[in-house]
Amino acid sequence: AEEGELSPVATEDDALYQAALEEIDDCQSQIDSLNEQASEEILAVEVRFNTLRKPHYSKRAEIIAKVPRFWITTFMNHPQLSLTIPEEQQHCLQDLQNLLIEEFEDIKNGYKIILKFNPNNPYFENESLIKEYRLEGNGQPKSVVTPIKWKPGKNFLADNADRGSRKRKASDSSFFSWFTDSNHSSLDEIADILKDEIWPNPLQFFMMPEALSEEGDDDGDVED
Amino acid sequence: AEEGELSPVATEDDALYQAALEEIDDCQSQIDSLNEQASEEILAVEVRFNTLRKPHYSKRAEIIAKVPRFWITTFMNHPQLSLTIPEEQQHCLQDLQNLLIEEFEDIKNGYKIILKFNPNNPYFENESLIKEYRLEGNGQPKSVVTPIKWKPGKNFLADNADRGSRKRKASDSSFFSWFTDSNHSSLDEIADILKDEIWPNPLQFFMMPEALSEEGDDDGDVED
Ligand SMILES: [Ca+2]
Ligand SMILES: [Ca+2]
Ligand SMILES: [Mg+2]
Ligand SMILES: [Mg+2]
Numbered sequence: 001a002e003e004g005e006l007s008p009v010a011t012e013d014d015a016l017y018q019a020a021l022e023e024i025d026d027c028q029s030q031i032d033s034l035n036e037q038a039s040e041e042i043l044a045v046e047v048r049f050n051t052l053r054k055p056h057y058s059k060r061a062e063i064i065a066k067v068p069r070f071w072i073t074t075f076m077n078h079p080q081l082s083l084t085i086p087e088e089q090q091h092c093l094q095d096l097q098n099l100l101i102e103e104f105e106d107i108k109n110g111y112k113i114i115l116k117f118n119p120n121n122p123y124f125e126n127e128s129l130i131k132e133y134r135l136e137g138n139g140q141p142k143s144v145v146t147p148i149k150w151k152p153g154k155n156f157l158a159d160n161a162d163r164g165s166r167k168r169k170a171s172d173s174s175f176f177s178w179f180t181d182s183n184h185s186s187l188d189e190i191a192d193i194l195k196d197e198i199w200p201n202p203l204q205f206f207m208m209p210e211a212l213s214e215e216g217d218d219d220g221d222v223e224d
Numbered sequence: 225a226e227e228g229e230l231s232p233v234a235t236e237d238d239a240l241y242q243a244a245l246e247e248i249d250d251c252q253s254q255i256d257s258l259n260e261q262a263s264e265e266i267l268a269v270e271v272r273f274n275t276l277r278k279p280h281y282s283k284r285a286e287i288i289a290k291v292p293r294f295w296i297t298t299f300m301n302h303p304q305l306s307l308t309i310p311e312e313q314q315h316c317l318q319d320l321q322n323l324l325i326e327e328f329e330d331i332k333n334g335y336k337i338i339l340k341f342n343p344n345n346p347y348f349e350n351e352s353l354i355k356e357y358r359l360e361g362n363g364q365p366k367s368v369v370t371p372i373k374w375k376p377g378k379n380f381l382a383d384n385a386d387r388g389s390r391k392r393k394a395s396d397s398s399f400f401s402w403f404t405d406s407n408h409s410s411l412d413e414i415a416d417i418l419k420d421e422i423w424p425n426p427l428q429f430f431m432m433p434e435a436l437s438e439e440g441d442d443d444g445d446v447e448d
Contacts, residue, residue: 020290022284027281027283031284032425034276034277035358035424038273041273042266045265046266049258049259049261052258053255053259056251057255059251066244067245069246096411127238177232177381182281201252203245
């Protein structure tokens with residue numbers, strides 16, 4: 001008799017408990033669906049503004065290309081980036097005429113860093129060096145780089161290796177080592193600086209007062 | 225004569241150079257203004273969806289409050305959070321009837337974590353314990369907590385200190401130590417777990433299969 005009384009009560013409790021969990025699950029589905037809608041709307045805003053920003057970036061690029069040594073000056077005025085650019089690479093980057101960041105059409109999938117050089121530069125044949133950061137289907141980041149076609153005797157990365165230690169690849173944290181390294185590595189800090197600090201506003205680094213930059217006077221028009 | 229020839233050329237070059245920088249600056253202003261508009265539109269989407277989500281969160285809270293030990297079960301099924309809840313705190317958190325995260329109206333300014341307890345709980349008089357995370361004007365995070373009104377002899381934080389080491393405050397990384405600590409500290413990982421992992425979907429932790437949780441069977445309705 002006691003078992004007979006307990007059983008229906010337990011069943012009723014179980015039913016109430018199950019019903020509560022299902023109601024919570026229903027609320028959760030509504031919340032999830034709103035979260036998804038919000039993400040889509042935010043993505044749409046970002047895509048729309050990318051399109052609106054594009055002509056201004058293009059015009060900026062066009063004018064910047066006319067200013068001699070704009071990018072090397074900008075890079076050397078960046079406190080961290082300047083540390084990755086040894087003398088020979090500074091010389092090579094004098095011929096960097098444009099830096100462009102292009103997000104993929106589906107901006108969640110990645111972006112490209114495009115470096116456009118003076119085609120007459122003494123170091124390599126390439127006019128554009130492109131480093132792509134893709135997010136693979138499994139969520140893993142992957143990078144793909146343009147192979148550099150060095151002019152004879154001009155590969156300063158190989159030169160270094162010949163002259164010095166065999167550990168160059170592991171220990172060299174220079175700008176061009178970063179570019180040529182297609183492993184996702186600690187050097188990707190350079191990609192972050194280019195994408196998140198330089199690209200949004202390069203002029204602020206280009207114009208940085210002498211006192212704040214690592215380099216001395218090399219533009220000849222400072223009155224001192 | 226040579227000086228006379230050089231000077232106008234230099235002036236013309238300087239003028240072109242200055243004009244280029246001004247044009248770059250104009251592009252930059254347009255880009256900055258678009259960035260600002262994009263941020264405002266994204267914020268507006270977030271605010272709008274917060275409003276749309278609110279009734280579903282309220283309904284969820286209402287139903288959850290009817291499920292005994294919902295929050296302590298959820299917390300104990302979270303792999304990291306469970307490690308911060310020693311036995312006496314587990315007992316106390318049996319009386320946690322609701323957890324709510326409320327963003328400030330200007331969501332950039334901060335949020336509150338609200339813990340609603342059974343007012344008849346044996347440990348303290350408070351019905352709600354609130355921990356606020358504010359972003360101050362200077363961008364520094366600041367937190368403000370409800371002082372706990374312990375019932376006589378029930379302050380398990382003070383008890384610990386009496387019984388054991390004087391270093392409790394520094395070494396204790398328990399749930400209630402986190403709550404009472406108003407310094408922005410490493411314990412704020414607990415706030416992140418509550419806000420970013422538990423709050424968006426507590427049911428997934430509540431329902432987590434026994435095998436994945438740290439705790440054994442304590443809900444009595446598993447067939448084994
Ligand atoms: Ca200079
Ligand atoms: Ca259990
Ligand atoms: Mg450019
Ligand atoms: Mg709730």
